[in-house]
Amino acid sequence: MNTSNIITRPVSRRTFLGAATMGLTAAAAAACGTRAVSPVDAHRVNKSAIDAAEARRPHTGRTVSYTLDPRRTDIDLGGPVVNTYAYGDTIPGSVIRANVGDELSITTRNALTDATSVHWHGIALRNDMDGAAPATPDIAAGDAFTYRFSVPDSGTYWAHPHVGLQSDFGLYAPIIIDDPREPHDHDTEWIVVLDDWTDGVGNSPRDILTSLQKGGMSMGGMSGGSTSGVGTSALLGGDAGDVAYPLYLVNGRIANAPTTFTAAPGQRIRIRIINAGADTAFRVALGGHRMTVTHTDGFPVTPTDVDALLIGMSERYDVLVTVKDGVFPLVASPEGKTGTARALLRTGAGATPAVNVRPAELDGFVGTVDTFVATDDVTLPTGREDAALQAILAGTMSKYQWTINGRVYEQMEPIMITQGQRASLTFTNTTTMWHPMHLHGHTFQVRRPDGTPGPRKDTVAVRPGERVVVDLVADNPGQWMLHCHNAYHQDAGMMTRLDYRI
Ligand SMILES: [Cu+2]
Incomplete structure (x- = not known):
């Protein structure tokens, strides 16, 4: 087995893992020679642009309030009882529900012994309430924070932390956004x-x-x-x-x-x-x-x-x-x-x-x-492409390090976009594993293999050796995480940011 070419060949994972002496990939090696950017130093956003985007969202004037209590507790899984992290006393946490245009006000009281955050997965919300640092600071142990944001689109979403491996515990809850104008085509849910x-x-x-x-x-x-x-x-x-x-x-x-x-x-x-x-x-x-x-x-x-x-x-x-x-x-x-x-x-x-x-x-x-295939009313406009963004997925299994564009998150250079642009984003998977790639704050449109518009998604699976192109409209300014939603890949580096130029 030629391990020097291992990331581009469909070798077995066992071989992949066993290649402990494997050197750095070309992409990772290239990253070593370049300057690291601190995500915190780079945290500059245009507050007025975020406020202007918020003003463009629909608003009902209604506020729906919830509390969320991340804590350590005993959970009965139906026999095995585990002492774990959960939102309150149940897994999943209680449903959070509102109508399109409502403001959600969710007071989160962190009873964990570590900092936490709540990311409102899939919702095109204002950047400073996204629940992912640095756009939203994490909540220190013992502290509380109230997330306030309006919800522009109906659909099925969910809440989970964006800190370390906390997402592999019981910290998750469904979020349902209803549109009262939608035809009611079912009896029960x-x-x-x-x-x-x-x-x-x-x-x-x-x-x-x-x-x-x-x-x-x-x-x-x-x-x-x-x-x-x-x-x-x-x-x-x-x-x-x-x-x-x-x-x-x-x-x-x-x-x-x-x-x-x-x-x-x-x-x-x-x-x-x-x-x-x-x-x-x-x-x-x-x-x-x-x-x-x-x-x-x-x-x-x-x-x-x-x-x-x-x-x-x-x-x-x-x-x-x-x-x-x-x-x-x-x-x-x-x-x-x-x-x-x-x-x-x-x-x-x-x-x-x-x-x-x-x-x-x-x-x-x-x-x-x-x-x-998305319905016509949510299909993004085609025919113009102002920017062609790239996300190259790579990995070095010898030290279980995963990268985007040759860099782990701590050394990432943000992918840049300008508000108002229509952009394509190409995921190129050079590894032997699939990666569910998630972008915060946007729902992109996946291109089908023949180039025609497919479904709207915020997460798309990119299989080994595969290239997947998605299209997005830059209409939600801020700094947005772009990462693999495998919790272990994410923690081991496979995360970057999509930053709006200011
Ligand atoms: Cu991954």
Whole structure:
């Protein structure tokens, strides 16, 4: 095996991890010779531009208030009880809900022993309330902060910290933004939050990262949360992830003790599916039903029927289902990993399906980002490209370091954009792993392989060796994080910023 060319070849992850003597990649080596920029020093924003952008958002004049209590607490996962971090006493945290144009006022009281923040994932909000430093300062242990921002777009979003590995604990909550003008095309709604879980039952997220940095192959064993034993996935183009989790959860419960959603036969259910996992893509299906996908990351798509959906970390899909009579498993199968997560849908009499029932739909037609096309009303204008931005994804597995444009976050040079520009952003994945790439403050439009507009998304999976182009409109000034939503890749450097020129 020629390890000198390892990042551009589809080698196995085991080989990749084992290449401990591998030198720096060309991209990383280039970065070593250039000046590092402190993100804090570079934190300059145009406050009046941020205020002007806020004035352009719709406003109802209504303020909806919530409190969020990040704390250490005991959580019953349906058998295993873990002492972990959560928002309040439940996983997921309580739903945050408002209408388009409302102001959300969310007082966050940090009872953790570390600083935290709350990032309002997917919402095109004002930059200084984004919940990611330096645009918004972190909240010190014991302190409180009230996030105030208006919400311009309807859809399914979620809240999570933007500090270290806190996103691989129980700190997550759904956010639903309603548009009262939207036609009401369903009878009832089911929010389904997926997660991969290790804290308190396997190795801690911190220990997992340490293991990955040591070479990744030393942590295997019965306690779970190991960094070996992850397989491959054709849908993900190769290695499925870095961490084999001991548990996978739907709405905070293990597969043996699932939550049950109750409806009546013939009802139309809108299911909002959120992947809050740190290192796991899920393949999701509802036994006995096809699903009509209506939204990707909050934005409408031409309704499209699928048997199952592939959902990467931080992605959201909304689906409509007209339910049959009986008891049906909603199964979230961790892609390329061993285990299962599930919930139950009960609309009538019948025995509960066994935990090992694998719906045939999981192996039917699986919707991926390539499957969907945004509706006309949310399709971004085409025909003009003022800037062609690049994000080259690379990695050096010898020390578990991941980079964008040759740099880890601490040394990043922001990607620059000018307000009003229409820009393309090209992700080029030179690694042997897939990366769910997320941009804050914007919902870009993914270009289909033939160049035509695909779905609106804030997170797009970029498979090994693949190039993905997205288009965006620079209409939300500030400094915005652009990063891989694999929590371990992000913590190990795979983050940069999109900065508006001032
Ligand atoms: Cu990644």
